Amino acid sequence: MAVELKAPALREYPVVPALQSDAMKDVVSYVANEKIQEAIGFPGKLDEGWQERAISKMGDLLGKYRSLRVFMDACVHCGACTDKCHYFIGTQDPKNMPVARQDLMRSVYRRYFTTAGKLFPRLVGARDLTRGVLDDWFRYYHQCSECRRCSVFCPYGIDTAEITMAGREILDAVGYGQKYSNEIIGKVHRIGNNLGLPGPALRDTLLGLEEDVKDETGVDVRYPLDEKGADVLLVTPSADFFAEPHVDSLIGYGKVFHAAGISWTLSSYSSEAGNFGMFIGNYEQLRKIAMRIREAALELGVKRIVVGECGHAWRVAYSFWNTLVGIGAGGKDPFAIELQRQLDPRHKQPTHICELTWDLIERGALRFDKDANDHRTITFHDSCNVARGSRMGDAPGGQFEIPRNIIRAVANKFVEMSPEVTRERTFCCGGGGGLLTDELLDLRIKGALPRMESLKQVVDNHGVNFMATICAICKAQFTKVLPYYGFKMSMVGGVHQLVSTAIRLGDSH
């Protein structure tokens, strides 16, 4: 980037910022080229007749998604959501207010699908779908991380993520897709994971990890790949295989399995928990990507599917897998029954790695040297998709308690950030939802502002030096943006990184 990017100043009192029209007009994600688009079945480029195709796609989605249908009608412009989006707070661009982002589509919906908008467009804020409007869609539907924070506060539960997804779906359908997400989806189909790490490289990486852990602990902890007959299939974000600090959590998962004596395996065919099909709002892609996991589970004959530390992956796994590919219980159709016959019904399917670890801790199956984490004063950043789009354990809110319980079980010093910005009110890291790409760095830095402010408070008041999180995107995003706010990038890490530091190996069996 030619211009040097700077972080906005931290606000002492988080007042709602004044509007700055078009502040983020020039921060635009890269458009996917024809090759990327066509590889996953979308039109290569924006062609003649795109307008009719866009409207027809919109009509199609309105008939398929009750969320979109109801959300288009229900908004009363009350303003409850206007100050809730981290991208609005950080950028001051009014089109980053959730309702304004929705209105980019709602205005078009009114024009083509409602009586009032057909008759009196100006009165109800209806607009033709022009190239300018479409460009605004591309721009601002790629300045939303689909974090659902606005949906917590909307009196009708309107979730801007649903509208962003629909917007991206329409854009893809007219050949105007985003390079970052669509390229990654292509890689999953071609190679098996988002990062394009082929099987042999993966095997080498895992062998390397085994050596590292052996050197460090003297114990033979295994990181198995494609082992038929293992009890557990672990699917984890591919960043866990080599990115820092992600890999430290992968090391942690392996140690937990080792200490508990659980046989497990990774799959080279399905070496990715992430599912960018959700980011682009495309059901078929969502399903195809999830299908790889189902196929791997059937192929390897595992009894249990466990998901590593990844936010949107856990939302897809927990909330959607049963629907998409029958991983879960209660399906009476042949499709779901086939898998249920193989998976062990005593376990929740799928299981989050934190659920697995916490269950072992509760049963006394793991032992820790908590002092080993004493150099860390830890806080926990709730990842948006885990917090507002999923659950762990049996009770609502388990997704908040279980990771915190694990941290308290493996470390002595844990501090909460303000209740205004944790749990269901948590702020996105600023890089989720298909925005973790360099051309959007300015947006990502600004979007991190609210989280950085709450982090600053606990750093100043409690000496926090470690922010734990259970999402690969959060980890990558914070590693990148923390330095812009004067923090060390090594401050961020995984919950299982903490587990890894404190767990006792070898002597529990």
Add this chain to the structure above:
Amino acid sequence: MNAASYAFAMLFYLAVLVMAAGLATRILTYWRTPAPLKIPTTPAPVTSAGVGFRMAREILLFESLFKSNLWIWGLGWVFHVALALVLARHLRYFTEPIWPWVTLLQPFGIYAGFAMVAGVLGLWARRIFVERIRYISTISDHLMLVLLVGIASSGLGMRFIAHTDVIGVKLFFLGLMRADLHPLPGDGLLYVHLALVAGLMIIFPFSKLLHAPGIFFSPTRNQADDPRERRHIAPWAEQLELRR
């Protein structure tokens, strides 16, 4: 019977028809559109009884709005509760004998009219003076408030300033309900009040007033959080499985 009486009779038949048919169509559309994925905003209740409780809190107390902004919540809640009281009070014009609980509500219903106006004016002030809300407001958002203030103030005017012939009004509406037309008292304020009410009824199914039925169909609020226990699948998504 004068021409105005006939005109208002026709207007109200039309308004009831448009509102009922329009809402029925809209609700049917919501009903028939599937929600293919489980998307409750979590933490969410895990049982349907829990969902009922969540919906009740949302509809009666505006729970989410309360979390968001106390000003909008306070003004909005006062307005809606006052509107409910005022509507309940108006049942006296459509029932004979008047239901006892309606009689009981009379005094509250009368003063609720003031609360309603206060709530609407407060919300309007926010729409004008809060920059963010001004930015998202359309002309129709303002006109809706004009309509509500007009209805409430003309109603209050008839109660507190220039009394209208309420017996005559009641005869007119009872007659309408039995297709037995009676004259409507000739009163300017009453004409304004009734015309605005009929207008509101007619635009109901075409406007943001659809938030009222919409909330019941909002998947982020009305779904139970049980995706691992129950397989949830939309008919159109099931078709994809046949193609596997």
